[in-house]
Amino acid sequence: MKITIFDTLPSTNDYCEAREFDEDTAIIAREQTGGKGTKGRSFSSPLGGVYLSLVRYYPCKAENSFSLMIASCMAVVKTLEFYGVHADIKWPNDVFVSGKKICGILIKNSFEGENVKKSITGIGVNVNNDIPQNLADIAISLKSVVGEVDVEDFYKRLIGNLYADYSVDEYRSRNIVLGKDKREITVIRNGESRKAVAEDIAPDGSLVLKGGERLFYGEVTIRF
Numbered sequence: 001m002k003i004t005i006f007d008t009l010p011s012t013n014d015y016c017e018a019r020e021f022d023e024d025t026a027i028i029a030r031e032q033t034g035g036k037g038t039k040g041r042s043f044s045s046p047l048g049g050v051y052l053s054l055v056r057y058y059p060c061k062a063e064n065s066f067s068l069m070i071a072s073c074m075a076v077v078k079t080l081e082f083y084g085v086h087a088d089i090k091w092p093n094d095v096f097v098s099g100k101k102i103c104g105i106l107i108k109n110s111f112e113g114e115n116v117k118k119s120i121t122g123i124g125v126n127v128n129n130d131i132p133q134n135l136a137d138i139a140i141s142l143k144s145v146v147g148e149v150d151v152e153d154f155y156k157r158l159i160g161n162l163y164a165d166y167s168v169d170e171y172r173s174r175n176i177v178l179g180k181d182k183r184e185i186t187v188i189r190n191g192e193s194r195k196a197v198a199e200d201i202a203p204d205g206s207l208v209l210k211g212g213e214r215l216f217y218g219e220v221t222i223r224f
Contacts, residue, residue, distance in 0.1 A: 001025060003159070008033060010187035012053035013106060013122040025055045026159050027094060031221050048129030048143070050155050053122045065119075067186075068207030069093055070215075071170045072105045072121050075161035077174055082157060083146050090196075091177040091207055095125075100140035102126050107187055121162065127154055168203050177222060188221040198222075 001024040006185045008073045009015055009029040016027055034043030043052050060067055069092055076095045080087045080102070087103075095103035106122040126141035128148050142149060172178060177185060178202075187196050189208075200208040207215040207222070 009051075011122075012051055013120055014119045016053045016055050016122075021055055024057060025185065026155075027053045027055070028155055041181055045124060046129045048127060048141075048151070049153060050123070050125040050127050051160065052124075052155055052158065054159065056119045056121070057208065058115055058117060059119050060116050062114050062116055063204075065109055065116055066105055066118065066168075066203070067166075068109070068116070068119050068121060069105070069205060070166050070168060071162055071164070072107065072123060074166040074170055074174070075158055075164065076103045076105070076123065076125060078161045078164070079154065079158045080142065083142060083149060085142065085145055085172070088170065088176045090172045091124075091175055091201060091222060092205060094104070097140050097142075097145060100138055102140050102142065107145075109137065125154070125158070127151055131174065168201065172201050177207065186223040187215065188223065189219060 002021070003026045005028045006012050008031050009027075010033050011025045011033065012029050016025075029045070029051045031047045031049070032051050073089045073093060073095060077087045077089065080097065083096055090096055093105040093107070094101055095105075103123065103125045107118045109116050110118045123168075126139060128143045128151060129141055131139045131141055131144070178201065184195055185195050185198055197210040199210050202208055204215065205217060209215065
């Protein structure tokens, strides 16, 4: 695979969407001027963070596409563990440390028949960057926990971990939406909110609520 590093890009995901590559490729920006999160939200991407998009060709069958989400979340968790930091996952694609968000993930897949033809996994991790004051209550950086780390070493470890195999059970075990006490969550869909209790995460990535209802990522927002 190839790794290309830019000093700055508007968005690593946008860069990858607009191009085709000869092989799996990781595009890294030292900062992004137009970083994007889920549902079109902006993603703060100052110098010091890790902003990476990994393009993979034919990584899995279409029916197993949630395995790419599992791999992205668990790769971040395992990378943070190397630095002695325990991290949790909030279904479907956020990684938290000490109750605050340290990483956001955005995956875009294109399909061909029964296969994922091209997958772009965009990952933004707060590593050495300072957290803006207006986000200090909800976001955290690795630097604030263990001090500054080598960013180049971090993204190399992250890319290696993205190619490892992970099970849905590993993903479940790290997911704070489930929790040991089956805590109550707020489900927001189409501007309306309601209380619910999450009981499981199915292999297809859907969140199974008490009573059997299934929620699919991209359709709802979950809050505590």
